[in-house]
Structures are given as structure tokens and as C-alpha cells.
Amino acid sequence: MYHYNKNTKKLLLQLLLVMGDEMDINYELYKIFYVVATTGNVTAAAKELHISQPAVSKHIRNLECSLGGPLFIRSNQGMILTETGRAIYQSIKDGVNAFSNANLIFSDYASLLKGTIKIGISTSLTRFYLLPYLETFHKEYPNITILIYTDPSAMLKKKLQTGEIDFLIAKYNGPDSEFSFHPLGELHDIFIASSAYDSLRGKNLTLEELTKYPILLQREPSTSRRRFDAFCRENNVSFDVSTYIASSTLLEDFVKIGFGIGVATKEYIQKELDQGNVFELSVMKSLPSISFGYYVLKDGITSFSVKKLIELLEKR
Amino acid sequence: MYHYNKNTKKLLLQLLLVMGDEMDINYELYKIFYVVATTGNVTAAAKELHISQPAVSKHIRNLECSLGGPLFIRSNQGMILTETGRAIYQSIKDGVNAFSNANLIFSDYASLLKGTIKIGISTSLTRFYLLPYLETFHKEYPNITILIYTDPSAMLKKKLQTGEIDFLIAKYNGPDSEFSFHPLGELHDIFIASSAYDSLRGKNLTLEELTKYPILLQREPSTSRRRFDAFCRENNVSFDVSTYIASSTLLEDFVKIGFGIGVATKEYIQKELDQGNVFELSVMKSLPSISFGYYVLKDGITSFSVKKLIELLEKR
DNA sequence: CGCCGTTACGAATTACGTAATCATA
DNA sequence: TATGATTACGTAATTCGTAACGGCG
Numbered sequence: 001m002y003h004y005n006k007n008t009k010k011l012l013l014q015l016l017l018v019m020g021d022e023m024d025i026n027y028e029l030y031k032i033f034y035v036v037a038t039t040g041n042v043t044a045a046a047k048e049l050h051i052s053q054p055a056v057s058k059h060i061r062n063l064e065c066s067l068g069g070p071l072f073i074r075s076n077q078g079m080i081l082t083e084t085g086r087a088i089y090q091s092i093k094d095g096v097n098a099f100s101n102a103n104l105i106f107s108d109y110a111s112l113l114k115g116t117i118k119i120g121i122s123t124s125l126t127r128f129y130l131l132p133y134l135e136t137f138h139k140e141y142p143n144i145t146i147l148i149y150t151d152p153s154a155m156l157k158k159k160l161q162t163g164e165i166d167f168l169i170a171k172y173n174g175p176d177s178e179f180s181f182h183p184l185g186e187l188h189d190i191f192i193a194s195s196a197y198d199s200l201r202g203k204n205l206t207l208e209e210l211t212k213y214p215i216l217l218q219r220e221p222s223t224s225r226r227r228f229d230a231f232c233r234e235n236n237v238s239f240d241v242s243t244y245i246a247s248s249t250l251l252e253d254f255v256k257i258g259f260g261i262g263v264a265t266k267e268y269i270q271k272e273l274d275q276g277n278v279f280e281l282s283v284m285k286s287l288p289s290i291s292f293g294y295y296v297l298k299d300g301i302t303s304f305s306v307k308k309l310i311e312l313l314e315k316r
Numbered sequence: 317m318y319h320y321n322k323n324t325k326k327l328l329l330q331l332l333l334v335m336g337d338e339m340d341i342n343y344e345l346y347k348i349f350y351v352v353a354t355t356g357n358v359t360a361a362a363k364e365l366h367i368s369q370p371a372v373s374k375h376i377r378n379l380e381c382s383l384g385g386p387l388f389i390r391s392n393q394g395m396i397l398t399e400t401g402r403a404i405y406q407s408i409k410d411g412v413n414a415f416s417n418a419n420l421i422f423s424d425y426a427s428l429l430k431g432t433i434k435i436g437i438s439t440s441l442t443r444f445y446l447l448p449y450l451e452t453f454h455k456e457y458p459n460i461t462i463l464i465y466t467d468p469s470a471m472l473k474k475k476l477q478t479g480e481i482d483f484l485i486a487k488y489n490g491p492d493s494e495f496s497f498h499p500l501g502e503l504h505d506i507f508i509a510s511s512a513y514d515s516l517r518g519k520n521l522t523l524e525e526l527t528k529y530p531i532l533l534q535r536e537p538s539t540s541r542r543r544f545d546a547f548c549r550e551n552n553v554s555f556d557v558s559t560y561i562a563s564s565t566l567l568e569d570f571v572k573i574g575f576g577i578g579v580a581t582k583e584y585i586q587k588e589l590d591q592g593n594v595f596e597l598s599v600m601k602s603l604p605s606i607s608f609g610y611y612v613l614k615d616g617i618t619s620f621s622v623k624k625l626i627e628l629l630e631k632r
Numbered sequence: 633c634g635c636c637g638t639t640a641c642g643a644a645t646t647a648c649g650t651a652a653t654c655a656t657a
Numbered sequence: 658t659a660t661g662a663t664t665a666c667g668t669a670a671t672t673c674g675t676a677a678c679g680g681c682g
Contacts, residue, residue: 023351023365023416027343030415035339042662049339052649057663059647067422070617073479076656076661080479083432083619084425088418095414099346100339102407106383109400116399163389163396301386303399358637368674373638375672392636392681 029063033071034096036060037089041078115305116145120156120168124248124268125292129185130169137309144305153223160295166306172291173223180300183293184313188266189224191281192273196258204282207237214260216251219244224290228263231287252278263287345379349387350412352376353405357394431621432461436472436484440564440584441608445501446485453625460621469539476611482622488607489539499609500629504582505540507597508589512574520598523553530576532567535560540606544579547603568594579603 035045036056046053060079064071071085081089108114121130126148134146149156149165153173159165160179172181191210193200218225232238243259245251252269255262255278262278272278294310296302302310351361352372362369376395380387387401397405424430437446442464450462465472465481469489475481476495488497507526509516534541548554559575561567568585571578571594578594588594610626612618618626 023347023412025415025419027347027415030418031339031343043660051647053661054650054663054665055648061663067419067426069422069426069620073615073617074662076654078661082617084422087425087430088421091414091418091421095411095418096339098407098411098414099341099343102346102404102411103341103383105404105407106385106400109403110383110385114403299389301389301398304385359635367672369636370638370640370675371673377638390637392679394636 025063025066029059029066030092030095032056032059033063034089034092036072036079037081037085037092040080110304112141112305112308113143115141115143115303116147117303117305117309118147118149118165120149120151120153120159120165120170122153122170123150124265125169126150128265128267128270129292133309133312137312141305141308157295160297163297166296166302167310168295170292170295171223172293176295178298179295180298181293181295182310182314183291185292186289187268187292188289189228189263189287190266191283191287192252192255192262192264192269192278193260193281194256194258194278197261197281200281201279202282204284206284207235210261210281210283211237211239213240214243215239215241216243216245216254216260216262217241218248218251218263219246224265227288227290235285341379341382345375345382346408346411348372348375349379350405350408352388352395353397353401353408356396426620428457428621428624429459431457431459431619432463433619433621433625434463434465434481436465436467436469436475436481436486438469438486439466440581441485442466444581444583444586445608449625449628453628457621457624473611476613479613482612482618483626484611486608486611487539488609492611494614495611496614497609497611498626498630499607501608502605503584503608504605505544505579505603506582507599507603508568508571508578508580508585508594509576509597510572510574510594513577513597516597517595518598520600522600523551526577526597526599527553527555529556530559531555531557532559532561532570532576532578533557534564534567534579535562540581543604543606551601 032045032049035048036042039045039048042056042060043053046056049056060072069084070082071088072079073082105114119130137144138146149159151159153168153170156165156168156170157179160168168179169184171187172183175181193213197213217228243254245254248264248268251262251264252272254260255264256272261281266273266280269278273280294313296310348361348365351364352358355361355364358372358376359369362372365372376388385400386398387404388395389398421430435446453460454462463481465475467475469484469486472481472484472486473495476484484495485500487503488499491497509529513529533544559570561570564580564584567578567580568588570576571580572588577597582589582596585594589596610629612626
């Protein structure tokens with residue numbers, strides 16, 4: 001009744017392996033089985049599967065041969081499950097549902113109903129640049145989890161390498177072999193002072209003149225610091241750095257109470273400038289502007305949600 | 317990065333159907349995905365799947381194309397699941413397990429660790445014939461459920477037609493279009509009497525002589541009764557049927573208390589004969605013997621367990 | 633150079649659909 | 658005769674494996 005002329009090779013393998021993982025049966029056949037079992041009808045199943053009736057018939061036969069026994073009782077009224085067929089039906093249904101579920105989950109991710117974005121970015125850049133984008137993004141995709149990592153940029157690059165974060169927003173740091181950089185904007189370092197230095201307000205100063213005043217810099221060996229040092233060397237000036245400050249907000253505070261002249265990123269302290277707590281010194285040779293943007297791994301495989309957020313960032 | 321050059325036709329269909337049942341993805345690809353995800357390694361997966369490395373690689377690519385997004389991050393160290401890949405992994409694992417489970421269940425049935433046998437058979441035939449076989453069978457396959465249906469044979473044949481029972485053990489009833497009959501043995505109807513008729517013991521009687529005595533027959537319009545009537549017609553004798561008895565055991569009881577001469581199947585009452593409660597009358601013209609055996613539907617699709625039991629019955 | 637994944641391509645298999653066949657109500 | 662399953666068979670598509678390639682430590 002059953003023609004075991006097929007799968008001879010596979011059956012041999014199976015025998016040689018002495019009960020393999022039972023994964024050797026073509027899963028497509030289970031799909032066909034499921035549809036035929038639920039419809040009880042090869043014709044209807046064929047329609048549902050978008051293949052011809054004989055194809056379905058043959059698939060069922062193949063499954064029965066692969067397993068080694070009948071699953072359906074054929075009649076001119078349709079296909080009725082045998083006892084064995086009924087016995088395996090539930091498991092196969094479970095399998096089909098599980099696969100459908102996998103599909104749905106994938107769809108959730110693809111349609112941004114689910115997902116996680118891990119961003120490496122400094123708090124300053126977050127406040128100045130990222131926050132409004134996150135607000136927009138979160139409004140549209142409220143179920144995407146966003147994680148912000150604020151380690152120093154050197155560590156963030158390591159995390160980007162290892163995949164701990166999806167991408168990194170930071171200042172441009174020269175060409176790189178394993179990351180690709182995409183600019184998003186420009187930052188400008190400026191000299192700032194408080195009312196204690198009101199005499200300097202409005203004056204167009206030279207760098208030499210500035211060196212007469214105490215300068216406040218960030219302590220941390222950041223790229224900003226290195227750039228400032230390079231700037232000084234290039235212009236043959238040397239500042240009397242009175243104090244190194246740990247954080248940029250603290251630096252603002254020191255400037256405000258008149259401790260000295262600070263070097264800060266204009267965009268980060270725009271609010272302070274607007275409020276008049278500090279003012280920008282007019283210097284003839286301005287500090288070089290620096291580009292910031294996002295870094296991603298060069299292979300560029302990113303999740304749907306990351307793609308979408310980056311798309312949003314690049315839109316403007 | 318992804319080449320959507322494949323499945324164009326299927327994708328079109330999917331679009332036209334506006335979110336189909338999500339069954340359109342080749343389930344084989346899920347199997348491949350599962351193995352690659354668990355091994356984290358295309359090479360190892362290829363070995364496990366008994367196909368070549370490039371084949372696995374291409375399958376994974378096809379799955380990613382079918383779904384519409386990446387599932388793995390490729391590296392020269394192996395394959396790492398993306399967030400989305402991790403998200404669907406569990407469901408796919410569930411599906412694979414469900415299908416494996418279906419396989420195991422099938423194996424249980426094929427190896428007779430599970431199963432049900434529904435037999436139609438009279439109580440007499442059960443006691444006389446079937447019981448020892450069932451004992452043997454049950455000893456070897458204790459987990460097979462055996463159900464005995466003892467309706468009249470006409471109803472049992474209907475149940476066999478509808479599939480309510482797997483096969484039917486009964487006396488031969490002439491050729492049949494939808495059942496096939498396989499003989500298992502012979503039954504012999506005899507005339508019996510108790511000590512009240514001791515005068516007849518040892519005598520070689522003619523049928524005419526027998527007609528002088530009251531005859532006890534089964535009331536129910538069984539095939540046995542019809543055969544007996546036919547026998548009488550053929551031999552031009554007419555019995556004075558004093559009493560019709562409902563059941564064969566009751567008939568024995570009536571014979572035992574000397575109510576008359578009974579017609580019974582020798583094999584069924586062998587114990588009574590051995591115990592000397594009743595004796596067989598020696599009649600010159602003996603009642604015709606009748607074959608009994610099992611009936612199955614002509615298409616002959618039976619479960620593993622039914623096959624095995626029938627095999628046992630036919631062995632001797 | 634070895635490991636691992638991908639691409640290319642020709643050969644073999646398979647899956648498919650059309651048409652014909654069978655069986656039953 | 659109509660419905661539904663199976664068989665036959667030629668075609669078309671897919672799958673597979675071999676070989677070659679590319680990146681990385």
C-alpha cells in the first residue's frame with residue numbers, strides 16, 4: 001500500500017545514526033498535513049496552500065512514507081484522520097502555531113511594536129541634541145525600549161565593537177577602520193566669562209590677551225581637551241590653567257562665580273548664554289568647530305528600530 | 317544588503333491576500349534556522365543537517381528574505397542572533413519541539429506503545445476463541461487499549477462500515493462487497509441433552525427420531541437460527557420447538573434441567589460437555605459446520621496495533 | 633595558513649500542474 | 658454524472674554540492 005521508493009538515502013542515514021534527532025522529516029509536509037487535517041479535504045487544502053490537488057495528495061503520501069504509516073483514511077468524501085493521525089495532530093498544530101507566532105513576533109519587531117535601542121552618547125549631547133528626537137520617536141513608537149549609555153566615548157566605542165550598544169553619538173574623531181561615521185551637526189567651543197569679567201564684554205580679544213586671565217578647563221582627558229591643547233600649540237599660546245573641573249556643568253558654575261574664563265561648547269550652554277549668566281568672549285581667533293554624528297559598525301547590520309531612529313536623526 | 321530577488325510570486329500573493337495565515341514561509345527554513353541558532357555556526361549546522369555549508373548559508377539568507385529582515389550577525393567566528401532573531405528563537409524552538417513530539421507520538425503508535433483496538437465480537441466467540449489471544453497480546457503490549465463491542469453482528473457490521481470498530485470477528489455470512497472475510501476457525505452446532513435424556517446417550521439417532529423431542533433454540537433471529545432453519549428444510553424435518561431461549565447460556569441451563577434437547581455450538585459449551593452436565597447426541601446427519609473469522613473493510617487501512625493483533629490471530 | 637561564511641554555477645533532484653483514471657454516491 | 662482522490666508524465670523550478678572567493682586572526 002505504501003511505496004517506500006522515496007527517501008531511501010535519508011532512511012539509510014537515519015538507520016545508521018540509530019534514531020537521529022527526528023528532524024529529518026521535511027517540515028513542509030507537516031504544514032500540508034495540518035491543512036489537510038483541518039480541512040479534511042485535499043481539494044480545499046490545495047486551494048488554501050495555493051498548489052494543485054495532486055501536489056497535496058503526493059505530499060501527504062510522502063509524509064506517510066517518511067513516518068512509516070498511514071495518517072488518513074481516504075474516501076471519496078474526503079480525508080479522515082486515522083487514530084495515529086489524530087494522535088499527532090495536536091502536536092503538529094502546536095508546531096504550526098509556534099511558527100506562526102514566530103512570524104508575528106518578527107512582524108512586531110519589523111513594524112516597531114517591539115524592540116530595543118541601545119545608544120551610547122554623552123549627557124551633554126543628549127540634552128543638547130538627542131532629547132527632542134527621542135521624544136518624537138517615543139511618541140510614535142512607544143513600545144521601543146531606549147537605553148542610554150553615558151560612559152566616556154572610548155569605552156562606548158568598545159561597547160559598540162562588542163555589540164553592547166547599537167550605535168554611538170559622539171564628536172568626530174578622525175577616520176576609523178571598523179566604524180563608519182555619519183555627521184549630524186557642528187559644535188563650537190567658545191570662551192565664556194561671567195559679569196566678573198564685564199570689562200571684556202564687547203571687546204574683540206586676541207589669544208594673547210586671553211592668556212592673562214585664569215582659564216578653566218575640563219579635567220577629564222577628553223577629545224575636547226586634546227583639541228584645545230592642539231589649538232594652543234598651533235597658535236603658540238599658553239594658558240595659565242588655574243583649575244581643572246570635573247564636569248562641564250560644574251565648569252559653568254565656576255565660571256559664573258567669577259573663578260576665571262571657561263572653555264565650553266556653545267551649543268551645550270546656550271541656555272546660560274541666553275539667560276545672561278555668562279557671556280561669550282569675542283576672540284579674534286575662534287576655536288575650531290567640531291562635527292558630531294553617529295558611529296555604527298561598518299558591517300552595518302542594525303535592527304528595525306535602530307534603522308528607524310537613525311532615519312529620523314538624518315531627516316534634519 | 318538583502319536581495320529580494322526570490323519569492324517574488326509568493327510575496328505578491330501575500331500582498332494580494334492582505335496578511336494571509338502566515339503559513340507561506342517554508343517550514344524547512346525554520347528547521348535550518350533552529351539548528352544554526354543553536355550551534356551558532358553554519359558549518360556545524362550543515363553537518364547536523366547532512367547538507368553542505370553553502371546550502372545552509374543560502375537557506376538562512378532565504379529565510380531572512382522571506383521574513384524581510386536580518387536574523388543573524390555574521391562574523392568570521394560564527395553566527396550570532398540579532399535582537400529579532402533572539403526574539404523569534406523561542407517560538408521556533410517550540411515549533412521544532414512540537415514537530416519532534418509528533419514524531420515521538422507516531423513512534424509510540426508504530427511501536428505499539430500506544431493505541432486502541434476496537435473489536436466487534438460476540439461474548440461466546442470472545443470466551444471460546446479470542447480471550448487467550450487477548451491475554452497474549454496484552455501481555456506483550458500492555459498499553460494498547462482494547463475495546464470489545466458485543467452488539468448483534470448486523471449492528472457490528474454497520475459499526476465496521478462507519479469505522480466505529482476496527483474489525484469484527486464473527487461467523488462467515490457469505491461473500492460481501494465491502495468487507496473482506498478471513499477465516500480463523502470452524503464452529504460446529506450440535507444437539508445436546510442432559511441426563512433426563514440418558515436413554516438417548518450412545519444411540520445413533522436419525523433426525524426424524526429427534527423431532528419427537530422438544531427442541532430448545534435461541535430466540536434471537538441470529539444467523540445460527542437461520543442456518544438451522546435452512547438445515548431443517550433441506551432435510552425435510554420439522555422440529556417441535558417448545559421454547560425459544562434468549563441467550564445461549566440460558567439455553568444451556570434449560571437443557572441442564574431437562575427442558576428438552578438443545579442446539580448449541582459445540583466449541584462454546586465444551587466445558588459443560590467435559591463436566592458431563594450435558595452430552596452431545598449422536599445424530600446421523602450432523603449440522604453443518606460454519607466458519608468464523610475476522611471481517612475488515614476492503615480498503616484495509618488499519619492501525620499498527622490492529623495489524624499486530626490480526627497477525628497474532630492468523631499465526632495459528 | 634586555517635577557520636568560517638558567502639558567491640557562482642552546473643547537475644541532479646524535486647515539485648508542480650495538466651490531463652487522465654478511479655471510485656463512490 | 659458529479660465529487661474527490663490518485664496516477665502518470667513532461668516541464669520548470671529548486672536544491673544541492675563542488676569549487677572558488679573574501680575576511681579575519
